Amino acid sequence: MSGAAKYEADVLVVGAGGAGLRAALAAAEAGASVILANKGPVARSGVTLTAAGGLQAVLHPDDSPELYYEDIVRCGYGLADGDLARTLAAEAADRVRETERYGARLMRDAAGGYALGQFPGMARPRNVFVKGGGIGLAAALAAACRRQGNIRVVEDFFVTGLVKGGGAVAGAAGLDLKGGAPALLAAGATVLATGGCQWLWATNDCPAGTTGDGIVYAYRAGAELVDMEMVLFYPSVIVWPPSLAGAFVHYEFLAPDVLDGNVYDRAGKPVLPKPLPRRDEAMLFLARAIREGRGGPHGGLLWYVGDSPQAAANASRLNTLQYDYIRAHGVEPATDRIEVAPGAHYLLGGVHVDADGRTSVPGLFAAPECAGNFDGANRLAGNGLTATQVFGARAGLAARRWAAGSGARPDEAAVRAEFDRLAARLGGKGGTDVAALRNRLRAAAQEGAGVGRDAAGLGRLAQVAAEVRAEAAAARVPAAGVFNQQLVDVLELESMAEAAALVAGCALARTETRGHHVREDFPARDDANWLRHTTARRTADGPAFGSKPVRP
Amino acid sequence: MDEEQVITVRVYRYDPASDKAGRLEEHKVASAAPLSVMALLARVHELDATFCCRTATCFKGRCGSCLVRADGRDVFGCTTLVRPGETVTVEPHSRFAVIRDVVVDFERPLAAGTEAAE
Numbered sequence: 001m002s003g004a005a006k007y008e009a010d011v012l013v014v015g016a017g018g019a020g021l022r023a024a025l026a027a028a029e030a031g032a033s034v035i036l037a038n039k040g041p042v043a044r045s046g047v048t049l050t051a052a053g054g055l056q057a058v059l060h061p062d063d064s065p066e067l068y069y070e071d072i073v074r075c076g077y078g079l080a081d082g083d084l085a086r087t088l089a090a091e092a093a094d095r096v097r098e099t100e101r102y103g104a105r106l107m108r109d110a111a112g113g114y115a116l117g118q119f120p121g122m123a124r125p126r127n128v129f130v131k132g133g134g135i136g137l138a139a140a141l142a143a144a145c146r147r148q149g150n151i152r153v154v155e156d157f158f159v160t161g162l163v164k165g166g167g168a169v170a171g172a173a174g175l176d177l178k179g180g181a182p183a184l185l186a187a188g189a190t191v192l193a194t195g196g197c198q199w200l201w202a203t204n205d206c207p208a209g210t211t212g213d214g215i216v217y218a219y220r221a222g223a224e225l226v227d228m229e230m231v232l233f234y235p236s237v238i239v240w241p242p243s244l245a246g247a248f249v250h251y252e253f254l255a256p257d258v259l260d261g262n263v264y265d266r267a268g269k270p271v272l273p274k275p276l277p278r279r280d281e282a283m284l285f286l287a288r289a290i291r292e293g294r295g296g297p298h299g300g301l302l303w304y305v306g307d308s309p310q311a312a313a314n315a316s317r318l319n320t321l322q323y324d325y326i327r328a329h330g331v332e333p334a335t336d337r338i339e340v341a342p343g344a345h346y347l348l349g350g351v352h353v354d355a356d357g358r359t360s361v362p363g364l365f366a367a368p369e370c371a372g373n374f375d376g377a378n379r380l381a382g383n384g385l386t387a388t389q390v391f392g393a394r395a396g397l398a399a400r401r402w403a404a405g406s407g408a409r410p411d412e413a414a415v416r417a418e419f420d421r422l423a424a425r426l427g428g429k430g431g432t433d434v435a436a437l438r439n440r441l442r443a444a445a446q447e448g449a450g451v452g453r454d455a456a457g458l459g460r461l462a463q464v465a466a467e468v469r470a471e472a473a474a475a476r477v478p479a480a481g482v483f484n485q486q487l488v489d490v491l492e493l494e495s496m497a498e499a500a501a502l503v504a505g506c507a508l509a510r511t512e513t514r515g516h517h518v519r520e521d522f523p524a525r526d527d528a529n530w531l532r533h534t535t536a537r538r539t540a541d542g543p544a545f546g547s548k549p550v551r552p
Numbered sequence: 553m554d555e556e557q558v559i560t561v562r563v564y565r566y567d568p569a570s571d572k573a574g575r576l577e578e579h580k581v582a583s584a585a586p587l588s589v590m591a592l593l594a595r596v597h598e599l600d601a602t603f604c605c606r607t608a609t610c611f612k613g614r615c616g617s618c619l620v621r622a623d624g625r626d627v628f629g630c631t632t633l634v635r636p637g638e639t640v641t642v643e644p645h646s647r648f649a650v651i652r653d654v655v656v657d658f659e660r661p662l663a664a665g666t667e668a669a670e
Contacts, residue, residue: 040608040617041617041659043615044608044615044616044617045606045615045617046608049612049614050612132614134610135612135615156651177651178651180569205611207608207609208608208609240585241585241586242583242585243585243587243633246609246611247611248611321612322611325611325613325631328631328633329588329631330633434601435598478602480567481567481569482568482651483652483655489601
């Protein structure tokens with residue numbers, strides 16, 4: 001693969017969701033030249049699009065950064081790094097207001113102020129919606145990036161790995177899917193904003209691209225990961241009908257003052273107690289009912305609001321894009337029983353960062369969702385998008401500062417090694433059934449590392465992950481020219497399998513139950529030993545798992 | 553296969569490196585339930601890995617990553633349903649340049665066609 005194309009900039013941002021777009025803007029406005037690479041079309045792929053559009057920020061006169069910080073730490077069961085939670089709480093308001101400067105529009109009340117909502121876990125009204133939801137936010141930020149003369153947007157570019165120069169990360173190599181050729185993206189600093197690995201779980205409510213690539217690339221480059229066992233599950237992800245799989249219906253709408261429904265087993269018995277439990281408790285009720293065999297023909301339980309007078313009175317709650325999408329599939333959410341199960345929704349863990357998004361590897365920065373440790377073992381609704389703006393901007397600025405002083409350029413040998421690794425995957429006949437391997441891995445993750453885990457199931461996941469990874473690593477695909485989706489599939493599968501091993505290892509290490517990590521064999525919370533992060537680092541012998549204190 | 557349990561998908565195949573023009577290729581997807589055009593394309597890609605299609609979705613029928621042409625009309629693939637027993641022809645969206653098969657380049661819009669996406 002000699003003669004590969006080469007793009008150069010001060011800062012490379014990988015991933016163009018909320019965090020990557022904001023990081024690119026921050027770096028470019030500070031004077032850096034930026035390459036913003038995205039594996040799909042920008043504002044038409046990525047997990048930001050699926051967000052309802054809630055942002056949390058201190059905008060209410062009775063609210064304060066201290067109250068917001070306390071809510072984050074309490075909701076996260078004490079596992080958020082204090083410096084990150086404080087930064088998030090302190091800077092949320094400025095970053096949220098700033099989205100309007102980039103063209104996003106925040107919902108206003110009749111008096112012209114922000115229309116603030118108060119969700120469970122919030123001491124004060126703190127949630128403001130952006131018009132058009134996550135799509136509205138991503139589209140506005142993407143348009144701002146395209147207006148910025150310093151940002152080169154490269155879409156349909158699949159980054160395959162980071163490249164180093166003199167010990168620091170100095171860019172990335174990958175495949176330009178449109179042109180069909182490998183290319184080097186050389187940069188003085190690199191920001192990963194690649195999202196989570198929720199597609200590892202058979203049931204999830206995220207787009208197919210959430211395969212953990214960036215987290216795994218950071219790990220391969222030597223970065224420390226934390227709390228990879230901490231994935232946030234949403235209680236009511238649709239599992240049937242199949243064309244709706246991955247969409248969700250609101251658990252929150254089952255509350256007596258909203259639509260007053262319940263989730264029923266196949267005998268028609270309600271699964272949830274009233275008053276409605278917290279979200280992380282609800283997912284346990286559902287998961288246990290499914291494990292007891294009370295699920296329907298497709299493995300889920302039935303979300304239903306059709307027999308409630310309250311549902312008729314509040315039917316307008318179902319008049320949103322999300323529910324119109326469900327209706328387009330022939331399902332009427334106001335009257336039909338919809339088969340749901342807990343599914344992976346958000347990765348709380350990830351690459352360990354400081355408040356500037358700095359990872360443990362020089363020149364490498366990470367921004368949410370692929371960065372971990374500012375939420376803990378659970379997160380407040382609306383914190384996801386806010387974190388992309390606060391930490392995206394900080395990572396972009398810090399990367400720009402680093403790039404100005406580093407002058408790192410990729411070592412030729414490192415670049416050649418990455419291109420050789422890619423070339424070695426080509427030239428086969430494509431005999432490996434990647435879809436079957438992927439399904440096997442995803443079933444094992446759902447079974448072993450879903451809601452409610454134990455050592456035996458996690459051990460099985462680790463075993464399946466090792467087997468799938470070995471098969472994926474041996475797979476050779478045809479050198480197919482443009483849009484080599486087979487190559488992307490197999491490399492994503494490798495990342496997923498590697499991520500699965502890290503999830504299993506961290507989940508095995510944490511011998512307690514905390515937040516969304518529920519160990520059936522260690523059902524108690526153990527603050528004496530586990531008010532700590534689990535950690536994973538790559539060694540020559542495979543991953544080394546450990547733990548470290550939560551930063552105050 | 554019981555015809556009622558099968559959806560017939562005729563997909564557009566085109567590789568710029570080797571094809572002068574595109575052609576249609578027929579696949580049978582087993583399904584007892586209706587599937588969206590987007591879900592159908594993902595199934596075809598699983599059955600024949602060489603067939604390319606976009607697979608990201610926003611679950612809201614809004615982002616447009618799934619834009620394709622189904623039975624001669626430009627549509628959102630994620631909200632266009634096909635029932636068991638039916639046949640659908642899926643081609644690239646008419647308003648963007650084709651990269652390969654039904655995958656289009658959203659950065660290369662074509663001159664305005666006769667219709668917009670629904």
